[in-house]
Amino acid sequence: MTKTPTACFIIIGDEILSGRTLEKNLPVLTDLLNKQGIRLTEARIIPDKKDQIIQTTIECSHKFDEVFTSGGIGPTHDDITSASISEALNLPLERHEPTFELLKRNSPNKQCNQMKEKMAWFPKGSTPIENNCNAPPGFSIKNIHVMAGVPAIFKSMVKWLIPQLSKGTPLHSFAWHSFNLSESNFAKDLQTLQENFPNAELGSYPFRNGDKEGVTLVSKGNNLDAVKTAASMFPNIIRKHGGTPHEGDFQS
Template identity: 35%
Template sequence: MSDHTVTAGIILIGDELLSGRTQDTNLSTIAKWLEPLGVQVGEARIIADDAEVITQTVRTFSERFNYVFTTGGIGPTHDDITADCIAAAFDLGISERDDAIAMLRERYEQGELNAARRRMARIPDGASLIKNPVSQAPGFQTRNVFTMAGVPSIMRGMLPDIEHRIQGGAKVYSVNVTAAGIGEGDAAEPLAEIERRFHGVSIGSYPFFNADLRGVTFVARGRDKAMLEKVEIALSALVADLT
């Protein structure tokens, strides 16, 4: 890892996500997986199964971020168009690959590899495959874009074959301090003062409520571990003053 910032963009593809029929968990999984690798998520988008939108979003994200992760749209059905869109985003051809077919044969007998399932072996030219130990249908890496399945268990299974391809940057650390019985407004001014005192540290406040209690959790993030320890002391003193 180096001391510079390495960023990632995440593109979640699928009409089912936008309609609310399917609740996404992939964003959280990928972001948490990237954090210890020293990669910060800069933006995430949920987009429809629309070829023009997918193609343009992939192209834009590839230019803006060090790494891009897409989930969804690489299955066997007619609306699984992500592979074609990735190819279009980089002006590449796309075709069925023998090595991808070999992976599918680990799951399917020859007679089961119908035209629909063979669609999952169509890979953009020059892309490297991403192993899929769950259902065998591979993902693939095209330049700085990693294209993965939308099914959470399958997507998670692909991550180990990506880790060695990531060159991480500066790790971001965090500390949490929780205060019960106060609201965000009570701490706004002194919190801003703490953030001004410690350059390079960002502080967020996250309220919580239940039937018996309200409160706030303060989360400070930064690259300097020693400085964060001082911020934690300052936040703890702030909580003591307010409670």
């Protein structure tokens, strides 16, 4: 059986923790990882503080097969992710010349000031993570992948990166939803179904949008047969409680 690689996402930024900036990168990363067969099992949000970035990087790089970070690789004084990860790995920072040339080409008068040049310095031995947003790349070093926090740039980087990583068994997911029912209607049935299908991960998720409310039942996992068979039981469970089954997630 193909091993399922594990992953952690480290979201770096005071602006995320303060609520000033809404975190939008997690769903993008998760979707691509699921298709690649890599299971994201943990996500952390930490501030732009060197000691915490170093500690978290060391811990996660030993605990997970792949570690992804977002944020803190820009030109400003508080963009310290690259230097912190370099220190965490006990590697020197060095200027990546192709990235430096890219920065110069995209700068007025083809000049690159000292703060902008900062974005071309990676830990020694890093491989650039490309993007198509006409911006400097992120970088990979060992099992750590360092990317921008800006959603459009992050998405471009991660779409280039993920297909190049080791592939596991894709995560399969099937859903049915119904209106005007609550989770308590399904609790006992889902418990019994879960006992019968231990290789599927079953869950119920309430939704509400205006005057529409109900519950979505989800079956997911790496074992396609188990996941699909368990999900095929959902329509009858919904009908049992007087609901009308609708295939898929509720779309607001």
